Amino acid sequence: MNSDITYLLVLGIAVMLGLMLSVLLAVMLSFRKKNQHRRAMEALREQQQNQLIEAAIRSEEGERHRIAETLHDEVGAILSSAKLHLLGIKQQELDERDKRLHEKGAGLLNDVIKRVRGISHNLHSNILKEFGFNEAIRHFLAQTTGASLLETETAMDDRYPGAGPEKDMSLYRIIQELVNNTIKYAGARFLRIHSVYTAGELTLQITHNGSGLSQEEFETFSFKKEGLGLKNIRNRIFLLQGSIHFSKTSGQSTIILKIPVISEPQPSTHETH
């Protein structure tokens, strides 16, 4: 009787504990399974989002390319033809007033041709394709700020092998947008772009003495409807799996971009220069 109760008691406790631990184990296993499923779903969702962003960026690039081609091949050709016709006018037969008007018209036409070519090159950078990212940035900066009061400086790391045409184009567009924003809104007098390439990572630093954005402002504006440029920057950074950090102190603003680079040599090198 004595040992029977003892045996029953110990067995009962063991069974109850065993059952309870089994249920707990089942709960933990179910969470593990649900976690795996959730992770797979998240990866799928992220992949879909990446594809969407990629498609949007690609279509944007395609549209830019089409506009650039139209401007260069059609508008540019018509303007060049107009210039030829204008130059065909015999100046000796014109009086002083008409001569002045002719010169003014020719000057304006030259200006328009230059600007159209500039816009066309900005929209579709052939330099990026032919001479690589570093040269494209130098050229872009020289072209964009050449006539303005903004003083610029570039210090690009020539060890950067390029991350592939599409990634470099994205990176180029980010820099383009950031520099344009600086010119438009920051009121800077000096701008410097500096790049360092180390161990599979490209770090780009843009420094200027204008009133730039802080990280919080960037986060806020990039989620607003009207902040299309910043939204594009954010999406491109997300697609490049990089990071961007804005900071500002009194008198200086800094933007640091970090992009992982899986070495994918560019189709053309500096030798073709």
Place this chain on the structure above:
Amino acid sequence: MIVMNFIYLYLNRWIEVWPYLLPLSIFFFQRHKNKNTRLLFIFTCIAFILSLAGTITWRYAYLFPESFKNNNILYNAGSIVRTVFPALYILQLPSIKPLRYLWYIFSGYILFILLSFFFWDDIFILSTIQHSAESILILIFTISFYLHLIVDDEINLKSVIAPLVFCTGISVYSSVNFFIYLFFYPVLNTDEHFSYKIYNASLYSLVFYWLMTGLAIYLHGRQPVKTIKPATV
């Protein structure tokens, strides 16, 4: 060695009191207090007072008049508190709200305990019916909670980690104590030495119970992590 023995002896003597200090101290040092931590705190406070009073009555019985020497009423009240508060805690969990049948079981338990103490049980004798009912009710509630966690795909571990820890503590305690209290008097009458041993096992499970309650209070106070997402196209 003597000091160690002394500490061990006192820890053993007051084993029904000091485990409550773990969740209480966690609550006092915690920054973020919410509805859940407050409920667990009130529960711990009431259980602590009853347990402290029960232990003092037992240890210093010679100081009390004859009519106050019996601490069984405190143990029975402690058991009711250990049933009502965890049950209410589980019932108010957002993830468990659709399980309406638990409210009926809880109401049934209250009715059963009232009837039990009116007709069959003596409140001044350690009620094995109440203690066994405590274990059964807690096991039903915790198993329902666990099954709900398994079945519901929307629940993630992070959001229920604190209730899960608390339920682990109370379910392990109830699993150990169900048979101990069911056979409490038969074992005590046949093998007193073994009954002390098994009662010690019950006390060790009580330490685990309050350790897990403390951990649950700590986990309830933690804030969720903020994440940044990319902009939508």
